[in-house]
Amino acid sequence: MNVKWLTAGDLSERWGIPAPTLAGWRYQGKGPRYMKLGGAVRYRLEDVEAFENENLIGADR
Template structure:
């Protein structure tokens, strides 16, 4: 009999390089991949993980295609980060242009 492989939240967090608390927040907010709750355990099926990853990839592809359709280039930095900050600007606002 073929078993479905599952990951718990800590395993999935390690896979994606995020905190397991982020996955908890996503569940509370109704975001993130579909999950199973069996007793007190939360499990993510590999098929649901792959589907969520694909949906996130497609969102990025759709955004880049939409930008290409408008004919505009992506936003550029307006401040040169190598330039010294203005002496009259407080330190916390040093990245703003003079």
């Protein structure tokens, strides 16, 4: 299985939001699923895409 992982910086750039916002969301239990390995936060691309799809607003979702 070939899994694509994103760093918090990658996701920050993808969404155009500050990395500290993502850190706040993790603390609050919001945002996409993530994993921590030795303090390093990683997001699976498939979880990010699922989160994006779940949060689409509009009639054509």
